[in-house]
C-alpha cells in the first residue's frame with residue numbers, strides 16, 4: 227500500500243515512572259514489553275517502507291525511557307523513511323536523555339528535540355512527580371547543542387498546584403535565556419484517570435489559567451518569539467513542521483499503540499491494548515469515516531489555531547469551495563467584530579479571536595452549508 231501522507235507519528239508508550247497528572251497511553255518500562263513492541267512496530271511500518279516522510283515525530287510516553295540498545299533499534303527503523311528535508315523530532319525527558327542517546331539520535335537523523343521541562347522549580351517538579359532536576363535540563367541542552375542539535379523545543383506547564391505567577395514567569399525567562407528557538411505551553415488539566423484525578427486535586431480556576439496564558443504571550447512575544455499557534459511560540463521561523471501538518475489538516479500516519487492518525491478520509495486510533503497490539507499491530511480502537519462537511523469543519527478548527535490561518539487556495543483545491551461561502555454568518559460576525567481577517571489568500575483569526583476560538587467554532591458548526 228502506498229501512502230500519500232507526508233507526516234508520520236510514532237507512539238512509544240513506555241515511561242520510567244508515571245507522572246501524577248498523566249492520562250496518556252503509557253505503561254511502565256519493562257524490557258520484555260519493549261522487545262515485543264519493537265517487533266510489532268517493525269511489522270506495522272512495513273506497508274510504509276517505500277514512503278518518504280517530510281516530518282517524523284517520535285513521541286510518547288517517553289522514547290528516551292528505552293535503554294540504549296532498544297533506543298538504537300527504535301530509531302534505526304525510521305532512518306530510511308526520511309525525505310531529504312525531513313524534520314525528525316524526538317520527545318525526550320531530561321532525566322534519561324544521556325550523551326550516548328543524544329549521539330545515537332544524531333546518528334539516525336533526529337534533527338529536532340522536544341524536551342519535557344514543564345517548570346524549573348524543584349518544589350513544583352516534585353508536586354507533579356516529574357523525576358528530573360533543573361540541572362538535568364541545563365546539561366541536556368548543553369549536550370544537544372554540543373552535538374549539533376540546536377533545533378530545540380521546551381515544554382512549559384501552567385496552572386500547577388501551588389504554582390505562583392512569578393514561578394511561571396521565571397521558568398519562561400529561564401527558557402528565553404537559553405536562547406531556545408521553540409517553546410510550547412501546556413495548561414494542567416486534571417484527568418479523572420490520572421493520580422491527580424483520583425486524589426481529587428482541584429484545577430485552577432479559568433480566570434487564573436487565563437492570566438497565566440496571557441502573561442506567557444506577553445513575556446514570550448516581548449522576547450522576540452512569534453506566537454504562531456495558540457500554544458506555541460517560535461523564533462527565527464523555527465516552527466514545528468510536524469505540528470503544522472496537523473494544523474494544515476494534512477494526512478498523517480500513526481504507528482504504535484494508542485497513536486492516532488488520519489489517512490484517506492479516515493481518522494483512526496491504534497489499539498491501546500498492548501497484548502492486542504503485539505498479536506495484531508494493525509488493530510484499531512476506532513475508525514471514523516470523515517464526510518466532506520467533517521473535513522471542512524476540522525480544517526477550520528485546526529487552521530484557525532495558527533496565526534497564518536487557512537490558505538483559501540488550499541481549501542478550494544480540497545473542497546472546491548470558499549470557506550466564506552460555507553460559513554458566511556460566522557465569517558461576517560467575527561470580521562465585523564475585528565477578530566477575523568479575510569483577504570485574497572487566507573482567512574485567519576487575530577490574537578483576540580484565537581483566544582475565543584471555541585466560540586467561533588461553535589458558530590461555524592451551527593451553519594454548515596453543503597457544498
Ligand code: SF4
Nearest residue numbers: 241244245248286287
Ligand atoms: S507525562 Fe510523559 S513522562 Fe509522565 S507518565 Fe505521562 S507520558 Fe510518561
